[in-house]
Amino acid sequence: VVVARHLADATVAAGRSGAWRLCEMALRDGGRLYLEFWSGGRTGRSETQLLAAVPAETVAAELAERGAVIVHREETQVESAEGQPARTLARLVAEWHR
Numbered sequence: 001v002v003v004a005r006h007l008a009d010a011t012v013a014a015g016r017s018g019a020w021r022l023c024e025m026a027l028r029d030g031g032r033l034y035l036e037f038w039s040g041g042r043t044g045r046s047e048t049q050l051l052a053a054v055p056a057e058t059v060a061a062e063l064a065e066r067g068a069v070i071v072h073r074e075e076t077q078v079e080s081a082e083g084q085p086a087r088t089l090a091r092l093v094a095e096w097h098r
Helices: 013-027 056-065
Strands: 002-005 033-038 068-078 087-096
Touching: 002 013, 013 056, 013 068, 013 087, 033 056, 056 068, 056 087
Parallel strands: 002 033
Antiparallel strands: 033 087, 068 087
16 A cells, blocks of 8 residues: 655646656556645645646546556645635545556
């Protein structure tokens, strides 16, 4: 099992590609990847912001390119600080089948 909370939204496409490659190698004989990341809201990143939303469709497509099968997907609205709009949190579960 690989659990990655806020990995997808803490890095850029090249970083995610390397992470998905690592997951593919670690899980090719079985197991699951559990992801949780911001998928909605502000997608731009400032110098002080560590996380930037990544659409769940983007992450699912990147995983599919590496041969993963998405076995579970959900997106929920999470209340933000007062005066801020709610943000969307995505959870994906992926497997690699031989």
